[in-house]
Amino acid sequence: MDGHTLSVTDAARLLDLQRAAQRKEGLPPARVRIDRLYQLEDMVRKRADSIADAISADFGNRSRFETDLLETMVLVSAIRHARKNVKWWMQPSYREVGINFWPGSAWVRPEPLGVVGIVSPWNYPLQLALSPLVDAIAGGNRVIIKPSEQTPNFCDLLHRAISETFGEDEIAVVLGGPQVAAEF
Numbered sequence: 001m002d003g004h005t006l007s008v009t010d011a012a013r014l015l016d017l018q019r020a021a022q023r024k025e026g027l028p029p030a031r032v033r034i035d036r037l038y039q040l041e042d043m044v045r046k047r048a049d050s051i052a053d054a055i056s057a058d059f060g061n062r063s064r065f066e067t068d069l070l071e072t073m074v075l076v077s078a079i080r081h082a083r084k085n086v087k088w089w090m091q092p093s094y095r096e097v098g099i100n101f102w103p104g105s106a107w108v109r110p111e112p113l114g115v116v117g118i119v120s121p122w123n124y125p126l127q128l129a130l131s132p133l134v135d136a137i138a139g140g141n142r143v144i145i146k147p148s149e150q151t152p153n154f155c156d157l158l159h160r161a162i163s164e165t166f167g168e169d170e171i172a173v174v175l176g177g178p179q180v181a182a183e184f
Contacts, residue, residue, distance in 0.1 A: 001082050011184060018168075021180075022114045027140055029146065030086055034083050037138065040137065040165070048068070054151075071124055074127050075131055075134070078131050086138045091110075092109040112139050115184075116139075116141040117143075117144050117146065118143060120145065125151045129158065142171065143172075144172050145171070147175070
């Protein structure tokens with residue numbers, strides 16, 4: 001895991017890289033968000049056995065059934081729900097205005113924050129790292145994930161899987177302990 005630990009310089013580089021990509025590409029359209037969600041689901045499904053093995057190793061023999069039921073299935077369900085609804089979620093929602101402001105109109109237009117950081121706990125490492133990722137992707141954000149150092153096998157697998165699936169200007173994983181979390 002030490003080969004992937006984050007330094008202050010690395011954190012700044014990732015943040016600058018993702019911010020620059022967000023500025024250059026603008027608000028990602030629904031198609032891009034949906035494509036990223038398909039990529040995420042494909043990544044998880046292809047590695048489901050490896051993920052369960054890594055989590056089991058980190059927990060000292062955790063049930064594969066528990067990982068499949070409470071992590072993988074929950075995550076895949078969230079991905080599919082987000083894919084189905086992302087276009088609707090992107091639509092502006094109109095609001096009533098007080099009579100004092102007539103004939104004006106008002107609406108809320110959902111927009112990405114830009115770059116989102118996710119710090120996830122150890123107890124359900126897959127679900128608690130990637131469920132917020134699903135929401136961030138659906139919201140049109142780029143993401144840097146810092147998983148718990150208490151699950152080193154899972155962290156290494158997640159780092160490799162995300163690196164192989166997404167560009168680091170879209171989604172990146174940083175590894176390390178409390179010092180890294182503080183820098184993150």
